Amino acid sequence: xxxxxxxxxxxxxxxxxxxxxxxxxxxxxxxxxxxxxxxxxxxxxxxxxxxxxxxxxxxxxxxxxxxxxxxxxxxxxxxxxxxxxxxxxxxxxxxxxxxxxxxxxxxxxxxxxxxxxxxxxxxxxxxxxxxxxxxxxxxxxxxxxxxxxxxxxxxxxxxxxxxxxxxxxxxxxxxxxxxxxxxxxxxxxxxxxxxxxxxxxxxxxxxxxxxxxxxxxxxxxxxxxxxxxxxxxxxxxxxxxxxxxxxxxxxxxxxxxxxxxxxxxxxxxxxxxxxxxxxxxxxxxxxxxxxxxxxxxxxxxxxxxxxxxxxxxxxxxxxxxxxxxxxxxxxxxxxxxxxxxxxxxxxxxxxxxxxxxxxxxxxxxxxxxxx
Numbered sequence: 437x438x439x440x441x442x443x444x445x446x447x448x449x450x451x452x453x454x455x456x457x458x459x460x461x462x463x464x465x466x467x468x469x470x471x472x473x474x475x476x477x478x479x480x481x482x483x484x485x486x487x488x489x490x491x492x493x494x495x496x497x498x499x500x501x502x503x504x505x506x507x508x509x510x511x512x513x514x515x516x517x518x519x520x521x522x523x524x525x526x527x528x529x530x531x532x533x534x535x536x537x538x539x540x541x542x543x544x545x546x547x548x549x550x551x552x553x554x555x556x557x558x559x560x561x562x563x564x565x566x567x568x569x570x571x572x573x574x575x576x577x578x579x580x581x582x583x584x585x586x587x588x589x590x591x592x593x594x595x596x597x598x599x600x601x602x603x604x605x606x607x608x609x610x611x612x613x614x615x616x617x618x619x620x621x622x623x624x625x626x627x628x629x630x631x632x633x634x635x636x637x638x639x640x641x642x643x644x645x646x647x648x649x650x651x652x653x654x655x656x657x658x659x660x661x662x663x664x665x666x667x668x669x670x671x672x673x674x675x676x677x678x679x680x681x682x683x684x685x686x687x688x689x690x691x692x693x694x695x696x697x698x699x700x701x702x703x704x705x706x707x708x709x710x711x712x713x714x715x716x717x718x719x720x721x722x723x724x725x726x727x728x729x730x731x732x733x734x735x736x737x738x739x740x741x742x743x744x745x746x747x748x749x750x751x752x753x754x755x756x757x758x759x760x761x762x763x764x765x766x767x768x769x770x771x772x773x774x775x776x777x778x779x780x781x782x783x784x785x786x787x788x789x790x791x792x793x794x795x796x797x798x799x800x801x802x803x804x805x806x807x
Contacts (some may be wrong), residue, residue: 438745439798444619451682453693455626458678470675478631479680481615484684485607487633489640492672493647496594499630500528503563503612506632506642507588509534513561517592518547519755519771520778521566526590527758528565536564538757540771543714543779545728547570548773549577553585555769562588565647567596567606570723571712575601575609583687590614594630597623598691599723599784606723612643617680621685622694622725625680629672647671692741693788694724697795701784703788704799706806726751726784735781737805744801749783769802 446452462471474492482490493499509515511533517525520537525633526536542548545568552563563582565573582589591606591613593599599606607613617629627805632643645652702713710730716722726749731737738748756762784798789799 437794439747439785439790439794440787441650441747441783441785442620442787449686451686454682455679457681458792459674459675461731462674468674469671471677473677473681474637474672475676477672477677477684480681481631485605485633487608488635489633489637489643491632491640491643491647492628492677493632493670495628495670495674496614496621496630497524497528498647498670499614499616499632500524500590500594501531502643502646502797503526503590503614503632503634504532504534506634506639507562507572507590507611507644508592509562509588513563514557514559515564515590516547516552516555516560517564518774520545520568520752521592521756522594522752523756524594524758525564525566526762529687530801534561535559535766536756536762537767538755538769538771540769541568541774541777542574542715543576543710543730543777544571545712545777546571546573547578549574549581552578552581553787556581556585556587559589560585562590564590564592566592567593567599567723569712570586570596570599570725571716572596572599572601572720572722573607575604578625579609588747594623595725595756596723597621598721600721601717602719606661608635611636612639617683620725622691623680624683624721625676627676627679629676629680631672675703690788694786695722697726697786697788697790697792698722700792700795701729701786701799704727704796704803706803708806709802718796724786727784729782729784730777730780731782732780734782737802740780740805741798741801746798746801747785750781751783753778770774 478490509532512700513534589610591610594616596606612634648666651661
């Protein structure tokens with residue numbers, strides 16, 4: 437048996453037909469940039485997430501950068517964030533001229549809110565939590581600290597679309613939040629896509645300007661490239677928006693399938709294995725991007741699974757603060773727990789095309805390894 441981590445091929449004929457039909461509509465009206473499908477997508481995203489505004493952009497990377505920029509993060513500001521993430525989490529901070537300050541993680545792989553206060557200085561302007569694999573950070577504690585010190589919160593929700601905590605969706609605990617919707621994400625497009633959500637009208641208006649190379653129409657509506665500040669092109673194209681509208685219709689079913697698969701892992705994997713699900717909050721819905729486990733003999737287990745036809749992944753190595761650029765240019769802080777965990781994490785397959793027998797096979801092979 438061969439089991440892939442992600443299966444991105446489109447084999448369903450009905451889905452193919454629906455996707456081609458959505459593209460055909462764009463070909464017919466010819467508005468390839470910021471066309472009606474982009475506006476419809478933004479409206480449906482804001483309704484689903486529960487925010488007043490949503491701005492579609494070209495990638496999750498653009499979304500996070502714009503969320504920071506529109507929230508006022510600028511030169512020499514400090515932003516507290518996790519070292520256990522993809523490099524864009526901190527690169528977006530740096531591109532704003534600000535400095536990332538790395539705070540260690542808890543055993544659930546998310547930033548430790550109990551350590552945040554130790555890193556706050558006069559230059560600290562924001563906290564940037566990243567919901568690892570779709571598991572929500574402790575937003576109650578983070579929100580309390582942000583309020584105490586008058587800090588912005590910008591959520592890196594790239595991996596957590598659909599996640600919720602106490603009835604509130606990922607992306608609604610902050611001044612602005614960014615989502616990624618590339619083909620591997622739970623809400624998956626067919627290329628690079630992203631969106632920023634916010635309840636703040638000023639941030640929303642700035643996002644629209646930043647998306648369009650810093651330009652808008654002049655007050656008399658006679659000039660279309662009235663430049664208010666320096667930015668680049670971050671627009672979402674209409675073709676991608678049309679495809680995402682199809683994906684959004686199927687999202688609830690997809691998340692339900694992934695929840696069932698994850699539940700099987702959680703209930704049936706050996707008790708010798710630490711699962712991220714062991715740390716879920718009582719009233720949490722996991723976003724189910726992937727399924728991480730934490731083991732002591734990671735490399736040996738991965739080799740065993742590979743020999744048995746099971747593909748696994750290791751995410752985010754090295755830690756961001758251990759990358760050459762960050763070692764050279766930024767102050768080093770202790771991230772002892774993240775350094776310990778990064779040597780133990782394995783990502784198991786959790787794509788919606790898996791069938792129960794495949795998840796049973798993966799589970800049995802892992803349990804066999806630990807007998």
